[in-house]
Structure formats: C-alpha cells, structure tokens
Amino acid sequence: MNEKNQERDIYVGIADPTRRKLLRLLADVEELPLNELTVHFEMGRTAVSKHLAILKEAGLVISRKVGRETRYRLNAAPLREIEDWVSFYKKFWSERISLLNQILEEE
Amino acid sequence: MSLTVLQDFNFKSPIEKVWLALTDANTLGKWVMANDIKPVVGHKFQFRNEQWNLIIDSEVLEVEEPHKLSYTWVGGGINTTVTWTLKHEDGTTHLHLEQTGFEKEDQAFNGAKYGWAKMGEELNNVLEVL
Numbered sequence: 676m677n678e679k680n681q682e683r684d685i686y687v688g689i690a691d692p693t694r695r696k697l698l699r700l701l702a703d704v705e706e707l708p709l710n711e712l713t714v715h716f717e718m719g720r721t722a723v724s725k726h727l728a729i730l731k732e733a734g735l736v737i738s739r740k741v742g743r744e745t746r747y748r749l750n751a752a753p754l755r756e757i758e759d760w761v762s763f764y765k766k767f768w769s770e771r772i773s774l775l776n777q778i779l780e781e782e
Numbered sequence: 783m784s785l786t787v788l789q790d791f792n793f794k795s796p797i798e799k800v801w802l803a804l805t806d807a808n809t810l811g812k813w814v815m816a817n818d819i820k821p822v823v824g825h826k827f828q829f830r831n832e833q834w835n836l837i838i839d840s841e842v843l844e845v846e847e848p849h850k851l852s853y854t855w856v857g858g859g860i861n862t863t864v865t866w867t868l869k870h871e872d873g874t875t876h877l878h879l880e881q882t883g884f885e886k887e888d889q890a891f892n893g894a895k896y897g898w899a900k901m902g903e904e905l906n907n908v909l910e911v912l
Contacts, residue, residue, distance in 0.1 A: 764787045768879055772791050774813040775803055779795040 685753045688733030693718070694726050698735060701749035708744040787881040797870040800877060801848035804866055819853075821845045829857075855881065 689695055693716065700715060701707060709727070713720045727747055730736035734753045738745050793800055803809045805821040815829040815838070823845055829838035837857050844852035844865070852865040862883035869876045 761787060764881055765789060768787065768789055768881070771814050772789075772877075776793065778803065778809065778812055779793055779799060 683729060683732035685733045685735065685756055688730055688735050689754075689757070691726065691729075693723070694730055697723070697726060697730060697747075698749060701736065701747060702751070706739075706746040706748040708741075708746045710744070712747065787879065789879045791877045791879070793875045793877065794873065795875055797848050797868050797875045800868055800875045801851075804851055804868075805845075805847075821847065821851065827853075829855075 689698070696715065697712060700712060709720055709724055712727070713723045716723055727736055727738070731738060735750055737748045737750050739748075740746075803813065805819060807817055807819050810817055810819055815831045815836075817829045817840075818827045819825070819840070819842070820827065821842065823842050825842045827840050827842070829840065830836070839856045840853045842851075842853045843863065844850055849868050850866065852863060855862045855864045860883070862881050865880045865882070867878040867880075869878075
C-alpha cells in the first residue's frame, strides 16, 4: 500500500532492452499512445503494454486515458537514483587518479 | 541512458610511465588497491582492500602495450569491465577510462550502491590522511 507510485525497483525497470527503448522513445516526445509505441517493436501491443506496466510500477512512466486510448509519458525523476549510483564510480576513479597524479609527479 | 562510466585524464608523464602505473602490481597498489595484476591476457587476479572488506575479482581481457588494457571488475555487487585507453600527444598522455556493464541487472546490482557509498566515505578519510 505504501509508496504507491513506485512499487517496483527502478533497476528492474531499466533492466530490459525493450523497456530502455521505450524510455528513449518517450524521452523525445510529450506523450505517445500505445499504438504508436508498438510500431517500434517486433512484438505485439500486449507485450509492449506489459513492459509499460512494469515501467509504470517503477514510477518511470505515467499514463492517462484519452477517449479509448492510453497515452504514456516519461517521468525521468527516478532515474536520478541510478545517476547517483553510477556517480560513485566516477568519484572513485577521480580520487584514485588524483593519487596516481601525485605518484607520477613524485618520481 | 548510459550506465557507463566514462572519464578522461591527462598527465605530463610519458605514456610508458602511465602504462606501468596501470600494469605493475606494486605501482597500481599505491593508487587503486593491493592486487596481483599481470598484463597478460587471461591472467586472473584480485584487487583487495581489507579495510573496506572488498575483494574485486578480475581477469585480463586485452593488453595492447602501451595503448590499451582491459579487465573485468567483479565484486562489491557489480559485474563490470574496466578499459583503459592511452594516447600520447604533444607531451601529454591522455588516459581514457570506460567502466561498462552497470546495466546487468541482478539483486546484487541494487545492493552495490550502498557498498560503494560506504567505500566513497572511506576513501575520503584515506585521502585526508595522505
């Protein structure tokens, strides 16, 4: 019941290449209906719709009904968590390299 | 969305010297972690830091002295590949780092960020003492 807008781990959300492609498609537009998203994939609309459901559960996609169609929109904010995580490594290597610099200059 | 760490560094030192710092276990140990690396394709080695309780399992994938070195970096909850590319130009050695494979999802992937956060703090302490 808690944290209704993120029921699924964000890392699961982006683990699948189809879902990453969906995010990329949605990143370029305001919103897209299921049909227009499905044309970019080999799979049918049911399969694409399942992937979108997982993205929704991870809080990465927001949907709304317009008439009979459902339109999807990217919600990129949760991706920040991943960026933060990867940035640990950036920091790690930057710090290591500054040590290396000292070593190289000492000699 | 890129889950690759890409970084570029420049050094005034000759390329051979930077190459040595990447491939000589003793020198590498001074700036990364204690290790038993050998620049030989297929060589399996470890980075170890007992203070952080961290062991990284590695295998050398590519050696192109003094221009390219690639090895796996598996541990601390992640399964990645580290690739160093070196280039010397106008008295400067350019070092390019790519750490790839962050997109490989498993339970450990999620746990890794906490481990590395802790490690980042430790690093700051270590660097302050130096």
